[in-house]
Amino acid sequence: MQVKNIRIPPRHEVRPFFQPIISLQSQEIIGYETLGRWIRESGVESLGPFFNDPDISEDMQLMIDRHLREQAIEQIAAAPGEGSLFINLKPSWIYRTYKRTGVLPTIELLKKYHINPSRIVIEITEEEFTGKLQELTWIVELYREFGCTIAIDDVGSGFSNFDRIASLQPKILKIDLNILKKSIIHDGYKALMQSFSILAAQMGASLLVEGVETKQELHTALQVGARYVQGFLFSKAEPELQRPDAYKSMLEKEMKLFGQEEFSRYSRLLSVHQSLSTLIHTNVGISTADEADTVIEQTISTVSDNCIRMYICREDGYQTSSNYTRREEGWSKDESYRQANWTWRPYFISNILMMNLQKQGILSQAYADLDTSRQIQTYSCALGEGYYLFLDLEI
Incomplete structure (x- = not known):
């Protein structure tokens, strides 16, 4: 029988990287999604495969994740005025940790580093969740009561269903990048993107479109009412924070072009x-x-x-x-x-x-x-x- 080679990174070789999230309202960076990276002699690797490997125990994944989380919170706390930190948390982690300990480790870290909780966005990630949704909602509400903002990640993918969205009442809906890309060439996905825009407006939430890699995709995000965007068009995840106005000039130019095209289209209509x-x-x-x-x-x-x-x-x-x-x-x-x-x-x-x-x-x-x-x-x-x-x- 072949034994699978499971790679577990040492704690001293992992660190958080930061991908900027840009507001189309101000054209400035308003926050960062923190993503784990494994720093090796051969180069930098994403920790995505590690966190998605079913053969690695949840306790091991949580240990590495909390180490990364503390590093990220410490770094953002040392940069006052540098925007929000978007922290990815699996619903199963939140649920089982609180049920077992009665503690939410992220809140304890915010207290430790004296960071304003309004600068923290808790992203509930896409994942099948088998616990009780009502109990998960009550636990997530503890983050909200502490002052954090709640977001739902990968809206439109398999597990981020509408029941979960309605129950958690997030302030940010993050759209699955595959839907964005398909919406450019497929009317059905375009209608789906627009429905998420309407859903966000009805719930009093903001739309965040991720995976924006081209200017055409940026224009698509603008058409569906995105308030925030992130993606390789602006920057990949980097080890350091960036200037808030790093992409302002490019965005001002593209938004002006988009406005002219929309005015022309509506004039024809x-x-x-x-x-x-x-x-x-x-x-x-x-x-x-x-x-x-x-x-x-x-x-x-x-x-x-x-x-x-x-x-x-x-x-x-x-x-x-x-x-x-x-x-x-x-x-x-x-x-x-x-x-x-x-x-x-x-x-x-x-x-x-x-x-x-x-x-x-x-x-x-x-x-x-x-x-x-x-x-x-x-x-x-x-x-x-x-x-x-x-x-x-x-x-």
Whole structure:
């Protein structure tokens, strides 16, 4: 039988390295994720394989991790004003250690080095957890009560499920880098990224996108509402902390470029408003489905090429007109949508209220079209008393 060669690093050969986390709000480094490295004569190795090896005992992994953790906390404590420290903790470690000892070693280290707990982010890592979620939540709450910030790592991967996210109520959601990369070339993953952005906003959490390696990925992170980013585009993990403004110049340039591209994109989307100006400011009389269809047919030649669908609804949500959909061969009419009710759409009622309040058309957030799965936005505007025109625009 072949015996597996398990490599266990001596404590004096391991040390923490620090990968910067940058705020897109200030374009400065606001913290560091601490990552373990094995310093050997042959070079520097990641300790990731050591911590993920099921043949190495949890006690041995914890001993090395706590040694690294204390070194990192000592280093960040000696650099006041240098930002936060993101500490990775497996949920099983937190759970079993506290159940066994009644102590949270990280809190004891913060007391020892007199570090403000608001500078510490506890990252609950991606891992299958078989304990009681309610008890884990109660234990994690002890970190929060002490003043630490709670983050969930690798959101969207196998084990960081929505039940855990809802229960722990983190202030930072860290997105799995594989989803970011797939979202650039796959509409399904793009929609998933946007759903995490909405989830973060609903929970009062900030989105942190990791694994940003290219400027295109940085722009993708900006599109989904990331507040924080990290990755090789900026820096790999280094043994020393860096200047807070180390990447400010590059970020200012890229964010300016991103802003210009977004303004241009929204200007194209909103050009539909100009094409409908005459119709919007005319008191259109609609009392039947046929009259609603006539209004669309008189307008259809004026809309922009990115308009893929048109229809008219009453403010109670019922569709009055047929659906008019752009095909390769031209526009098609589908009367089966007459009397369909759209109040179940998340944006419908709020958009009606905003149009009535602002007396102008509005553009919805981007979402995936139910029929085509393509990314679209819906422009809507009032048409006389109680009727509203909707146009689905391909992004």
